[in-house]
Each structure stands twice: as C-alpha cells, then as structure tokens.
C-alpha cells in the first residue's frame with residue numbers, strides 16, 4: 001500500500017515522443033503531476049492533448065522517453081517487463097471503455113480473475129461488501145452477454161476494486177454507456193474513494209463525468225494546463241472552452 005503522505009502516483013518531467021525525426025510527435029512534454037492518495041482525479045484536455053498517453057505511462061503500459069513515473073515510492077522506469085506486469089497485477093486496477101470481460105466465464109469469475117492469477121483471493125466479507133455495494137449480488141452467475149452494459153461495467157469496477165489496488169486507472173469508463181448507467185458507474189467510483197479510501201485516476205472527455213472527481217488535471221499540447229478543484233459540469237465546460245480557444 002502507498003503510505004498516506006505520498007502521492008499514489010506521480011509523473012516527474014515525463015516526456016513521451018512517438019516516432020523519430022520529422023515524423024515525431026511529442027505527446028507529453030516534461031509533465032510534472034501528482035495524484036493524491038485517496039482522491040478521485042480526472043484527466044481532461046482537448047483531443048490529442050496527451051491524456052491517454054499520460055494514463056498509459058502512469059500505468060506502466062507505455063515506456064516514457066524521459067522522466068520518471070512513480071507508484072507510491074516505486075519508480076516504474078526502473079522495472080523490467082516482468083516487474084511491471086507484477087506491479088500492474090498486484091497494485092493497480094483497470095476499468096476500460098470496452099469493459100474487457102472474458103465472455104466464457106461468469107461475472108463472479110471475471111471479478112476474481114486478477115486475484116486468482118496472483119494466487120490470492122479476497123476475504124469473503126470484502127467480496128460481499130463490494131458485490132452488494134455495486135448491486136451485483138443477483139448477477140454473479142451470469143455471463144457477460146446476459147448483462148447490460150452498465151452491469152458489465154460494474155463487474156469491471158468490482159474486478160478492479162477487489163484486490164484493493166493502490167490506484168484504479170479508468171480510461172473513458174462511461175464512453176460506451178447511456179447517461180443513467182454512466183452516472184451509476186461514476187457514483188460507484190466516487191463511493192469507492194469516499195468509503196473505501198480508494199485512489200482513482202480517470203481519463204474522460206465528458207464534463208459531467210469529470211464533475212464526479214475531486215480534482216481535474218488539464219492537459220493541452222502535452223503539457224499541464226491548469227487544475228480545477230471540486231469541479232462542476234459548468235466549471236469544466238468553461239475551462240475546456242478556454243483551452244480550445246486560447247485568447248490571442
């Protein structure tokens with residue numbers, strides 16, 4: 001577990017350049033940013049501003065070109081492939097836009113899969129609490145195709161929360177959901193922060209989704225472009241509009 005006084009995740013002078021020479025693209029340009037332990041942070045910015053690249057580097061899914069990435073006090077840039085795989089398995093949870101559930105096994109088996117791969121299992125009290133809180137108690141033996149999109153994403157959230165990871169990384173978690181199912185998933189992510197002390201870092205395009213977070217980190221052209229504390233949909237829309245149309 002990350003000690004409370006350390007940021008759960010941190011980028012230091014993080015630079016990511018894709019390609020080389022004339023065709024190179026600087027997706028992240030010496031980004032410094034901290035993600036507080038026990039907080040829900042949204043990453044926003046115009047299309048192409050580097051949001052996904054930042055999330056992928058924080059999660060060890062992409063190699064930085066320069067700079068450092070920390071999970072608690074672990075420097076990801078010093079780890080090899082095996083170390084990164086174990087770190088992701090043991091200390092990170094993931095929620096993707098496309099749910100990424102295994103179609104051939106039940107909801108319960110999907111939820112428990114990452115822990116099984118690690119040779120672990122949650123205690124039954126914690127499993128029951130997560131399943132009940134996510135409204136999945138009556139759905140445990142269903143296969144993904146027997147569940148609605150919102151239910152499938154709640155299974156993915158349960159799968160991410162059960163190992164009590166240091167950070168849950170969510171990439172457009174409501175992108176494939178109707179607004180009501182999306183609101184449920186966002187409320188659950190927020191509750192996991194408030195009630196379980198979970199740290200959540202979420203990339204989103206949606207000002208309403210971002211308003212569920214405690215803080216919004218803004219990117220523009222691969223650089224930090226400000227922050228919003230206690231965001232509302234209106235405050236996010238206003239700041240995003242300014243980012244897209246900077247004053248001349």
Ligand SMILES: Nc1ncnc2c1ncn2[C@@H]1O[C@H](COP(=O)(O)OP(=O)(O)OP(=O)(O)O)[C@@H](O)[C@H]1O
Nearest residue numbers: 018019025026027046047048049050051052053054
């Ligand atoms: N694998 C890649 N190869 C080359 N360029 C890439 C690659 N991945 C991203 N880029 C470029 O890096 C920049 C940042 O991309 P990124 O996907 O991080 O932005 P984003 O803010 O998440 O965008 P969107 O909101 O459209 O998803 C863009 O210019 C993109 O074209």
